[in-house]
Amino acid sequence: MQDKETPPAERVRRIVEKLLEWYRGEPWWRQPNVDPFHVMLAIALSNRSDYRSVRRVVEKLAEHYPDPWSILRDPEGVKEIIRPLGLVELKTRVVLGLARLVAEAGSVEALLSLPPSEAREKLLSIPGIGEKTADVLLMALWGIDVFPVDTHIARIAARLGLVEPGTRPERVRKILEPLIPKGFRARTHLAMIRLGRNVCRPRNPRCSICPLYSLCPSANSCNPCH
Structure with missing residues (x-):
C-alpha cells in the first residue's frame, strides 16, 4: 500500500x-570540451543567479585563472570578478573552497575518482554548498543518478x-x-x-x-x- x-x-x-517532450535540451555539462572544474564553478555559482551572468563570470575566471591554484593565490581578484552575481562574500568562499578541494586532491581527475559518498561529504564541508548543490555536482560530475530539488x-x-x-x-x-x-x-x-x-x-x-x-x-x- x-x-x-x-x-x-x-x-x-x-x-x-x-x-521532456517540451524540454529537448541535453545537460549542458555533457557538451564536448567542457572543463570539469569550470562545471563545478558554474553549478556552485548558479544559486540565486541567472545562467547568462554565471556563464560570463565563469568565462572571466577561466580567462584570468587557468587552474585552481591560481585562484587560491588571488582571492581578492576572484572576488571582484564574482561581484556582479551578488552575495559576493558567500560566492567567493564557495569558489575558493572548490579550488582548495581540487588542490588538496592534487587534480580534478583525482577528486572525481573519489567515491560519491566521500565526495559529497567533502563538498558539504564547504561553506555555502548545501545538499541540493552537492547533489547537482554529484549528478553532473560523478554521474550519480539523483534528482536534486530546488x-x-x-x-x-x-x-x-x-x-x-x-x-x-x-x-x-x-x-x-x-x-x-x-x-x-x-x-x-x-x-x-x-x-x-x-x-x-x-x-x-x-x-x-x-x-x-x-x-x-x-x-x-x-x-x-x-
Missing part, C-alpha cells in the same frame, strides 16, 4: 514524458499536487526521486528548473503555455495566473 504522501508512479511518468521544483511539485505546499525540497526529493525513471532524472531536473523560471513562476505563472496544463490541478487557479 502506498504512503499517502507518495503520488502514483503512473502520473509522475506522464508528467516526465510531457516535460525551490522551483518544490513549487511545481506542490502545484501539481504531488506534495503538500511548503514541503521542504529534501523531502520532495525523497518522494519523487524513486518515481522518476532512472536515466531521466538529470533532464527532468533541468526541465523543471526551466519551467519554474519561465512558465510556472512564483508570481504570475503562465498557465496557458504550460506543457503540464492538462495534468495540473492548480492550472488557472493561481492568483493571478496568466
Whole structure:
C-alpha cells in the first residue's frame, strides 16, 4: 500500500514524458570540451543567479585563472570578478573552497575518482554548498543518478499536487526521486528548473503555455495566473 504522501508512479511518468517532450535540451555539462572544474564553478555559482551572468563570470575566471591554484593565490581578484552575481562574500568562499578541494586532491581527475559518498561529504564541508548543490555536482560530475530539488521544483511539485505546499525540497526529493525513471532524472531536473523560471513562476505563472496544463490541478487557479 502506498504512503499517502507518495503520488502514483503512473502520473509522475506522464508528467516526465510531457516535460521532456517540451524540454529537448541535453545537460549542458555533457557538451564536448567542457572543463570539469569550470562545471563545478558554474553549478556552485548558479544559486540565486541567472545562467547568462554565471556563464560570463565563469568565462572571466577561466580567462584570468587557468587552474585552481591560481585562484587560491588571488582571492581578492576572484572576488571582484564574482561581484556582479551578488552575495559576493558567500560566492567567493564557495569558489575558493572548490579550488582548495581540487588542490588538496592534487587534480580534478583525482577528486572525481573519489567515491560519491566521500565526495559529497567533502563538498558539504564547504561553506555555502548545501545538499541540493552537492547533489547537482554529484549528478553532473560523478554521474550519480539523483534528482536534486530546488525551490522551483518544490513549487511545481506542490502545484501539481504531488506534495503538500511548503514541503521542504529534501523531502520532495525523497518522494519523487524513486518515481522518476532512472536515466531521466538529470533532464527532468533541468526541465523543471526551466519551467519554474519561465512558465510556472512564483508570481504570475503562465498557465496557458504550460506543457503540464492538462495534468495540473492548480492550472488557472493561481492568483493571478496568466
